[in-house]
Amino acid sequence: MRSMRCRRGGNLRLILSAASTSEVASYLPNELKAKQVALLSVSDDGVGMSEAVAQRVFEPFYTTKSQGTGMGLAMVFGFVAQSGGHVRVDSREGVGTTFFIYLPVTGEVDFARASPREIEGSNDQSSYVESRGAVGAAAAAGGRHQTTLPDKKPQVLIVDDHDDVRFLTNNFLEAEGYSTTDVASPAEALGVLADQNQPIGLVITDLKMPDQQDGLDFIERCQREYTEVGLAVISGDLRELSRAGGNLPQNVAVLSKPFTRPKLAALLQDFTENIDKPL
Incomplete structure (x- = not known):
């Protein structure tokens, strides 16, 4: 755990039990x-x-480390939510941290036989701070993944070469009731867009994808060939959005990293309201 790296030695305690009333x-x-x-x-x-x-x-x-990605605990949150569970954290500065993971039981479990597994001691009592929020089922990492939900909202195509970013974006989108397809490259995305049996209403793409076609080239091609598809960019560096002059491509929504589920939901709501407006 992050905080254990800051102390020599230290105690780690894992306990499995039935959640109390x-x-x-x-x-x-x-x-x-x-x-x-x-x-x-x-x-x-x-x-x-x-x-x-x-x-x-x-x-x-979100990270407090100079070299951190800010995706580790977000992935934990996503995996727990994907399993239909809930996670919260208690922490006190100078005392320690406890993460509580709640998962629904699907079979017979004898919790009386589940004894604590401890490494070098136990943790002190910690104060309570909760981070909560429900997200839906998400994509497994790697390859193309599709989910379809019974909703009239547009199908969303996610393009990003990072498995963890696709995973979290999928979680957020599905929690908002959107069907999703995710791919790791612009080339795969163009294949999805060309599939007439899988109509895409909105593309959300990263801009910087090493060893891949430039994200801006991909956006410009979508604007030329798929004029009916909405476009949005997720980027940690908005300077990548323009090759000259600092002007954004026309009719492209922008979501800056780090982003939260409410920010993504607001972007989706704006897009949906615009396509629902009468001509």
Whole structure:
């Protein structure tokens, strides 16, 4: 865990148990309250986090490290949500951090036989800060992946060479009720767009994809050949949007990294409202 790297030695404690009635009532969303829920807690006695940091630990691209990607805990959040579960964090600076992972039980489990597994001790009591939010099922990493939801919202094509970014973007989109297809390159994306049996309403693409066709070239080709498709860019460096003069391509929405689910939802809402307006 991040905080354990800041101390020599340190204690890590993993406990698997049934979630208590009070845990279920206090922390779980309504869709989990009627189910039997397993609880995995992972605790350390490292440096802990401030409340401000703890509130953002599950956000994609958020990091306090100079070399961090900000995707590790966002991926944890996505995997747990993909499994129909919930995750929260308790932390206190100078004391330690505990992550609580709640997962619905699908078979017979004898929790009395599930004993704590401990590495070099246990964690002190930690204060509570929760980061919550529900996201839907997501793509497995690598290759083309498609999900279809019973909704009239447009099919969204995600283009990014990073598996973790596609995974999180998929989660966010599906939580908002959008059907998705994701690919790792512009070349694959053009193949999807050419498929008449899979109409795409919106393309969300990264700009910088090493060893791939330039993202801006891909956008310009989409504008020429697929005029009915909406276009949006997710980028950590908006200077990549222009080769000269600082002007954005016409009719292309922009979402800057780091982004949150509400920001992505706002972009999608704007796009949907625009296509629903009468001519």
